[in-house]
Amino acid sequence: MQDIGSAFALAFGLILSGDDGLARIVGLSLRVSLTAVGIAALVGLPLGALLAVARFPGRQALVVALNALMGLPPVVAGLVIYIALSRSGPFGSLGLLFTPTAMVIAQAVLIAPILAALSRQVLEAMWDEYAEQLRSFGAGSWRAVPTLLWDGRFLLTTVLLAGFGRASAEVGAVMVVGGNIEGFTRVMTTAIALETSKGDLPLALALGVVLMAIVLGVNALAQGLRDLAARRGA
Amino acid sequence: MILPMVAEGLRFSAGGVEIIRGIDLELRAGGPTLVVGPNGAGKSVLLRLLHGLLAPGAGVVRWAAGDAARRQAMVFQRPVMLRRSVLANAEYPLKLAGIDPARAMAALERVGLAALAGRPARKLSGGEQQRLALARAWAMGPEVLFLDEPTASLDPAATRQVEAIIAAIAAQGTKVVMTSHDLGQARRLAEEVVLVIAGRVNAISPAPDFFERPPTGEAAAFLRGDLLW
Numbered sequence: 001m002q003d004i005g006s007a008f009a010l011a012f013g014l015i016l017s018g019d020d021g022l023a024r025i026v027g028l029s030l031r032v033s034l035t036a037v038g039i040a041a042l043v044g045l046p047l048g049a050l051l052a053v054a055r056f057p058g059r060q061a062l063v064v065a066l067n068a069l070m071g072l073p074p075v076v077a078g079l080v081i082y083i084a085l086s087r088s089g090p091f092g093s094l095g096l097l098f099t100p101t102a103m104v105i106a107q108a109v110l111i112a113p114i115l116a117a118l119s120r121q122v123l124e125a126m127w128d129e130y131a132e133q134l135r136s137f138g139a140g141s142w143r144a145v146p147t148l149l150w151d152g153r154f155l156l157t158t159v160l161l162a163g164f165g166r167a168s169a170e171v172g173a174v175m176v177v178g179g180n181i182e183g184f185t186r187v188m189t190t191a192i193a194l195e196t197s198k199g200d201l202p203l204a205l206a207l208g209v210v211l212m213a214i215v216l217g218v219n220a221l222a223q224g225l226r227d228l229a230a231r232r233g234a
Numbered sequence: 235m236i237l238p239m240v241a242e243g244l245r246f247s248a249g250g251v252e253i254i255r256g257i258d259l260e261l262r263a264g265g266p267t268l269v270v271g272p273n274g275a276g277k278s279v280l281l282r283l284l285h286g287l288l289a290p291g292a293g294v295v296r297w298a299a300g301d302a303a304r305r306q307a308m309v310f311q312r313p314v315m316l317r318r319s320v321l322a323n324a325e326y327p328l329k330l331a332g333i334d335p336a337r338a339m340a341a342l343e344r345v346g347l348a349a350l351a352g353r354p355a356r357k358l359s360g361g362e363q364q365r366l367a368l369a370r371a372w373a374m375g376p377e378v379l380f381l382d383e384p385t386a387s388l389d390p391a392a393t394r395q396v397e398a399i400i401a402a403i404a405a406q407g408t409k410v411v412m413t414s415h416d417l418g419q420a421r422r423l424a425e426e427v428v429l430v431i432a433g434r435v436n437a438i439s440p441a442p443d444f445f446e447r448p449p450t451g452e453a454a455a456f457l458r459g460d461l462l463w
Contacts, residue, residue: 129314130314130316132282132287132310132314133310133314135287136285136287136307136308137326137327137330137331138303138304138327138330138331139330143330147316147326151316151317151318152317154317232317232354232357233315233317233354233355233356233357
C-alpha cells in the first residue's frame with residue numbers, strides 16, 4: 001500500500017489527466033443517479049403533493065409508512081429488487097439484473113419515498129397557507145396539486161437535490177443489483193469500496209474527491225436556490 | 235343575478251364552542267353591507283359560511299341562482315399571495331374559471347399596480363398586497379364580494395387607498411359584504427350595517443339610522459364603545 005501522500009498525488013494526477021476509467025465510472029454514476037432521481041420525482045412529488053392536500057382514510061398510515069421508508073436500508077432495497085429481477089423472480093424474463101437499469105430501479109425505489117415524504121412536509125406547510133384562498137377560487141384538491149408543485153418549485157428543487165445526494169452516495173443497493181462489473185455497472189461508490197479492499201488507494205481517493213466535489217456542488221446549488229427563492233419571495 | 239341571498243338558522247361550532255348561534259340574514263343588491271361587532275363576535279366565520287368556505291352545522295344559505303359559487307369572491311384580512319408575479323397572481327383565478335386572463339392587467343391598472351406587474355407578489359408591501367387581492371377578485375367580475383377586515387393590518391394611507399378601491403367596486407354594481415370592527419370605516423363605506431354580537435345578529439339597519447338612531451340597546455352600547463360581552 002502506498003503512503004497517503006503519494007496516494008493523494010496519484011489521485012489528483014488521475015483527475016487532472018482525465019483518466020478514461022475514472023471518467024467512465026463518474027459518467028455512469030451521474031447517469032444512473034440522475035435517471036433514478038427523475039423517475040423517483042415523477043412518482044414522489046405528485047404523491048407528496050396529494051398527501052399534503054387530500055384527506056382520506058388511511059392517509060396517516062401512508063404518511064407514517066413513507067416516513068419509515070426514508071430509512072429503508074439500501075441493501076434491503078437491493079435485495080428486494082434482486083429477488084424481483086432474478087431469473088426466478090416475477091421480472092426475471094426482462095433480463096435486467098446486473099445492468100445499469102437495475103441500478104436505476106434500485107435507486108429510484110430508495111429515493112422515491114424520500115422525495116414523497118419531504119415534498120409532503122414542504123407542501124403541507126404551503127397548503128396550510130393556500131387552502132382557504134384556493135378553495136375560494138374554486139380550486140379543489142386535484143387542481144391544487146399542480147399549483148402547489150409550481151409554487152413550491154424552489155423548495156422542491158432542494159428536495160430533489162437531497163434525493164440526488166442520497167442516490168449518488170448510495171452503495172449497498174447498486175452493489176447487490178449491479179454486481180460492480182468493470183466498464184458496465186461499476187459506479188463511484190462501488191469502485192471506491194472495491195479499490196479500497198484491493199489496497200489501490202489512488203483510484204479510490206480520486207473517486208472520493210470527485211464524489212465529495214459533487215456533494216459539495218449539490219449543496220452549493222441547493223443554497224443558491226434557497227437564496228434565489230428568498231430574493232424572489234418564493 | 236345571484237342576489238337576494240337568504241341565510242336561515244345558521245349555526246356553526248368549532249372545538250365544542252358554538253360560534254354562530256342561529257343567524258337569519260338576507261342580502262339584497264345595493265350598496266355595501268358592513269358586518270360590524272366586537273372581536274370574537276363571529277363576523278369572519280359568518281362571512282365564510284355565506285361564501286361557502288365553511289359548512290354550517292345547521293341552517294342553510296340560499297342564493298337566487300344555482301351557480302352562485304362562481305359568481306362571488308372573497309378577500310381575506312391577510313391576503314394570500316401565490317409565489318408568482320403580481321400579474322400571474324391576478325391571472326390565476328381567471329385561468330381557473332376559464333375567463334380571459336387579459337382582464338388581469340386591466341384590474342391591476344384600476345388598483346394602481348400595473349407598473350408592478352412583473353414584481354414577485356410576496357415582495358409587495360401589505361397595502362399593495364391587499365390592493366392586488368382586490369384586483370384579483372375584481373377581475374373575476376363577481377356579483378358579490380366578501381371582504382374580511384381588509385384594512386385591519388394597514389396604515390391609514392394604505393387604508394384610504396383600499397377603501398377607495400372598495401367604493402369603486404361597489405359603484406360598478408358589485409354587492410360588497412365586509413366585516414370591520416372600525417366604526418369610522420363603517421360610517422365611510424356602509425349603506426347597510428349588520429351588528430353581530432356573540433354569534434347572533436343583534437341589529438340590521440340602514441347605515442344612517444344605525445349611527446343616528448341605534449336600533450337596539452346593544453347597538454347604542456357598541457357605538458359608545460362599551461364592552462358588550
